[in-house]
Amino acid sequence: MADAKPVATPMSSGQILTLSSNDILPDSSVYRATVGSLQYLTLTRPDIAFAVNRLSQYMHQPRTLHWEAVKRVLRYLAGTANIGILFSSKSPLNLHAYSDADWAGNRDDYTSTGAYIAYLGHKPVSWSSKKQTGVARSSTEAEYRALTAVVAEVKWLHSLMTELGLKSTAVPVLYCDNIEETYMSANPVFHSRMKHLALDYHFVREQVQGKTLRVAHISSADQLADALTKPLPHARFLDLSAKIGLCRRRPS
Incomplete structure (x- = not known):
């Protein structure tokens, strides 16, 4: 080929x-x-x-x-x-991440694909695109499962940085494009229709209440993890690839 x-x-x-x-x-x-x-x-x-x-x-x-x-x-x-990720020594040591999900995108069993990209400074250091187990009954449920996965990943990255003696310059921020998901992470009232997500819900809220991370809403146009949840048209894919942090490698 x-x-x-x-x-x-x-x-x-x-x-x-x-x-x-x-x-x-x-x-x-x-x-x-x-x-x-x-x-x-x-x-x-x-x-x-x-x-x-x-x-x-x-x-x-x-x-x-x-x-x-x-x-x-x-x-x-x-x-x-010649496309790759170029890391700079001048990049700040702050963690942030994007999480997204394509609700019921699998035509065989209508499961969803959850994805995230975690950044250290300006470049991605961890990412995942994975088929979720079980069928999500709403887009919010699919998105919240993806958020739970990235919360666990960011906690692990923060722990690794601590072991290496690296101090993060700010509280990690997790960006998602579902407004209900953002409200759920901070709202102390747990909706009865989401009780089957209780473990994920309380895990995320514990981190938010402990101020070890922050969940923020972002527009769908700026959702970088979108490229890891479904096939995209040419223009959208190229735009996100550049924003993700992929660049042409410098000649050796």
Whole structure:
């Protein structure tokens, strides 16, 4: 695929992948080996995190359409081989993060994809795009589960910084684009319709009340984790990739 024609995005925004898409791939070993290799690449390339997460869900019985989607990721990588994350020694030591969820985006079982990106200063240091367990009954529920995941991650990052003798310059801020989610994290009144989320709810509220972090609302246009929850159109994907912190590597 090194000489293949590059594409601008790792996954087509108009393509819908399901467990029954097209015909079963005759030889699935190449599919599994390729997706397995791509999983390692997500450790340094958050822009392909969603695509690899979605393609990993078909490892047990990949279809020809799934294999075409894998080759599209490779075509995208062939055209962006010099893209990476450049860390600066002048970056401030403050933690902040973005969390988002694509409600019921999985067409097979209507589960949601939760995602987050955590930053140390101006550059991302941790990210995740993962299929949520269980079906969320509202977008707020899906978003709150994603928020819970990033709260746990930010707490771990803060603990790691403490062990390394690094002092954060400000209280970590978590940004989400669901206004109800923001209210729930600070409101002492727990809504009866959300009781099945009690553990997640109290875990987040404990951190907010203890002032170890802050949850803030952000517009959907500025939600950087959006690129890790669903395939996006060309313009939106390129805009978020730049904002996430990916840049052209300097020549060696």
